[in-house]
Amino acid sequence: MRLFMKLRQTNAVTAAAAKAGFSTATGYRILLDPVLPSIGSPGRSRRRPDPLVDFFDSEIVPLLKAAPGLRAVGVLEEMARRHPGRNWEALRRTLERRIRAWRAVYGADQEVIFRQTHEPGRLGLSDFTEMGNLGVRIAGVLLDHRLYHFRLPWSGFEHAHVILGGESYVALAEGLQNALWALGGAPGEHRSDSLSAAFHNLDADARQDLTHRYDALCAHYGMTPSRNNRGVAHENGSIESAHGHLKATIYDALLLRGSADFDGLTDYRRFVDEVVSRHNRRHGTRIDAERAALHALPDRRTSDFEEVIVTVTSSSAFTLRKVFYTVPSRLIGHRLRVRLYDDRLDLFVGGTHLTTLPRGRAAGNGAHGHVVDYHHVIHSLRRKPMALLKLVYRDQLFPRTAYKRTFDHLREAGSEKAACRVMVELLALAHERACEAELADALTEDLDQGRSPDVDALRARFSPDPGALPKVVIEMVPLSTYDVLLTGEAA
Structure with missing residues (x-):
């Protein structure tokens, strides 16, 4: 104000007000009443009656004292119940401001978040985050999945791994080791959440075993294991806050890609790796600086699977974690050693690896899941085709x-016996001639035209063409030619 009055001696009101840093209207107001603000008139009083004067101190404040965590909308609903004749919805904002102001003066103390100073190479953080709301589809099927997320808070290095099941030790071990080997070193401490989801439905012995396995995993990489308290997310805040940024970045990348559909899980995992790698390139300088402070990696990875022993039943299958898996019938009666990963099962007889199966999941309502390969049972089903009609896993077959x-279509067009016989023959044809996809296209064409498949015509169509087979001529070599090896003479 003093500056304005001084400038006013040689400048117009507009110029003096602009140089003093306020509006022209304020300049004219000062000219009309040149009194300093410190000795000016007090602020204006309330211009309309207080709508809460009869209720706030007498009813609302006792509610806030009795239930400190009560939300303003809860108070509003209670007051509307007590006094139904008033338009309380119109007073919602006034009530929220008044409660906020009261709590600032009389409210309880809140928990304080203490910002931490991070040192390079000291701490690595792990957590899981839900990704089902992104609408990602694999071959047209909605993918219900999570991401395992690893982060170094000092440099901002991140690694993400697609998890098909829930939070488990197997998912943590696989994702953590992938992150450490991609990083090229290990921090001094590894912090995760309380692993309560991994411990869910486990007995005391299993929980203790899982704790020992997690400690052994960290010891293998020279890391000190630590966990934040259950339900206290801000203790893992350096990665909890990064979840939202990572998911938003992936969502933006999906929009730029133009589609959330992927041909296979491998393609989607590659897409996520590319998104995360772009983030790491932006922090490349700090990541390289932190790598110098990391522990060296051991010579090899440690186990990132659970090992279970199962027995193959007469159904040419075994049940594991409420999921029914078929295997080749030659394994009936054998005990198999199963290495259980997040997305697959490796089967062993003794030390011999037999095969790898995709991992299935039980339904959310408790129903058993099925992972069925018709190649495993088609030879027996061909001898008993009527078994297909009431087969428990028929749709999965x-x-x-x-x-x-x-x-x-076959059941609607004819008898169930004929439908089972024809269907089993079609499956046998796909198995024997290795034409599953081509046969499916032929069947789709028949269905679109409303006709039933002709097994004989299809068998002839997918039989090998003798005219297309190469002619192989074998010339016998005289045995006397091998005498050169004995005499050492040139041929």
């Missing part, structure tokens, strides 16, 4: 939708 549609 069909490798593609076209086969299920064909079976439904």
